[in-house]
Amino acid sequence: MNNGSSPILYGIIAGLLAAILMAASGYVPVLSVLLLSLSLAAIFVAGLGAGLVASLTAIIVASAANAALYSSLPSFFFTAIPLLPAAAMAYLANLARPASEIGGPDTAMAWFPLSDILLVGAVLTAIATILTLSLHPNMEELFDAIAKAAIQMAQEMSPEFPVGDETTAQMKLVLQSLWPLVQSLQMLIALFFGYYIANRILAASRRNTRPREDMPTSLRMNRLAILIFFGGIVLMFGGGMIALIGASFTGAVAGGFLLSGFAIIHSLVRGKAWSLPVLVLIYAVTLMVPLIGIAIILAGGLANPRRTIALTPQKPNPSNQP
Numbered sequence: 001m002n003n004g005s006s007p008i009l010y011g012i013i014a015g016l017l018a019a020i021l022m023a024a025s026g027y028v029p030v031l032s033v034l035l036l037s038l039s040l041a042a043i044f045v046a047g048l049g050a051g052l053v054a055s056l057t058a059i060i061v062a063s064a065a066n067a068a069l070y071s072s073l074p075s076f077f078f079t080a081i082p083l084l085p086a087a088a089m090a091y092l093a094n095l096a097r098p099a100s101e102i103g104g105p106d107t108a109m110a111w112f113p114l115s116d117i118l119l120v121g122a123v124l125t126a127i128a129t130i131l132t133l134s135l136h137p138n139m140e141e142l143f144d145a146i147a148k149a150a151i152q153m154a155q156e157m158s159p160e161f162p163v164g165d166e167t168t169a170q171m172k173l174v175l176q177s178l179w180p181l182v183q184s185l186q187m188l189i190a191l192f193f194g195y196y197i198a199n200r201i202l203a204a205s206r207r208n209t210r211p212r213e214d215m216p217t218s219l220r221m222n223r224l225a226i227l228i229f230f231g232g233i234v235l236m237f238g239g240g241m242i243a244l245i246g247a248s249f250t251g252a253v254a255g256g257f258l259l260s261g262f263a264i265i266h267s268l269v270r271g272k273a274w275s276l277p278v279l280v281l282i283y284a285v286t287l288m289v290p291l292i293g294i295a296i297i298l299a300g301g302l303a304n305p306r307r308t309i310a311l312t313p314q315k316p317n318p319s320n321q322p
Contacts, residue, residue, distance in 0.1 A: 007050040011057025014046035018058060019065035022079065033190055040086050040194025041201070047090025048198055049207050055087035074135075081131050085124035085191055092117050093195070093210050099311055111210055111310040118259070119222040121191050122252040126232075129184040129248040134241070143179070147171040177236055180244050181251035188255030211312045216267035221256045223305045229253040258294060260301030 018039040025035035039062070047055030059080050067076035092112045099108040136142075150171055196215070202208035213219075228249055235246025265282060269275035286293030 007046075007054035008057050010050045011046050011054040012061050014042040014054065015058035015061025016065060018042040018062040018083070019069075019079075022062065022066065023069060033186060036187075037190045037193040037197065040083070040191055041197040043083055043086040044090050044194050044198030045201055047087050048093060048209065049202050051094070052087065052091045055090050059083045059087060074137075077135070078132055081128045082125075082187060085121050085128060086194060088124055089117050089121045089191065089195060090198075092120060096210075096312075098314065102309070104309075104311060107314050108311040109314045111312070113222075113307045113309050114213060114218050115220050115222045115305070115307045117195075118192065118219075118256045119225050119253075121195075122188050122225065122256045123228070123249070125188045125191060125255075126184050126245075126248040126252040129180050129187065129252070130245055133180055133183075133244060133248075143172050143175050146175055150175075177243055177247050179247075181236075181247040181254075184248045184251035185255040185258070188252045189259065192255075192259055211310055213310050216263050216270060218308045218310065219260055219263035220304060220306045220308065221253070221260050221301060222307060225253045225256060226302060226305060229257065229302070254298055257301035258298050260304070261297035261299070262301075264300050264304055265297070 021035045021039035021042065025032040025039070028035065043055055043058050043062075046058040062083060063076040063080040066079040067073055069075075095112040096109045098104075098106070099110040100106045102110055104110055199208060199210070199212055203212045232246045232248075232250030232253065236243050236250060238246065266279070269278050272278075282293075282297075286297065
């Protein structure tokens, strides 16, 4: 894809595919996360395979297509903002330098660390969440509607549940803190799966620039992410826009640590005869009791941050050959 091919052409194709998948996610809510991951994978394929120009072209095309579909100019920005982290991550994933510059062998190339790529993705995802929520024209009405629906559901389950303006205000306050946290966490996970799917597609077609990494051993978060995580938790108690910023950063970084925790589990059980049933059990418990399961796995990711650098043999420079 990156050998004599037009990045603009690949960007247009990837952008149209991403637009179709994003539009489909709105009509099939059950598969929305999967379809969002696939739309991000299209952006990643363009960026990882044909470069930054291709990924930016894909984002512009997808955003323009959604704006035309909904006949709304704001749709262009609400589509482009969440997709931009994919272009940045793809650009960083293609960066490499001689390993000798960081104390490695002279015959190898060192690639941008996956932990740093994930950290940048988390930060940009948090910023995208802040922008989309703060610029949304009907967010207050949406919170009001969700708060009233939640209270009505709680009252149907327990008639003694208190109902009133004070209860609605408290529920709305909780939603304003949890909504950006959950949204940024889901977006970061969708970003990673889009990145993973794109790498598998490019590796299968032998068009990948970056080597395919072993995720159970290489997928970890940078230590700096710990400071961002706990800093975001502190900001969540600030209220208003400060709480929105804190929740967005907390959720995005928590998504990275959650992925890291699952990678650690896969690494620990690898090669064991009982690995498959244990993994099925862990994922089932996480789905059935999400608060407890996610907290434990996230704690495992927090306990093991590190930076791993992929090395590949350095290709000889044709200009130096006789």
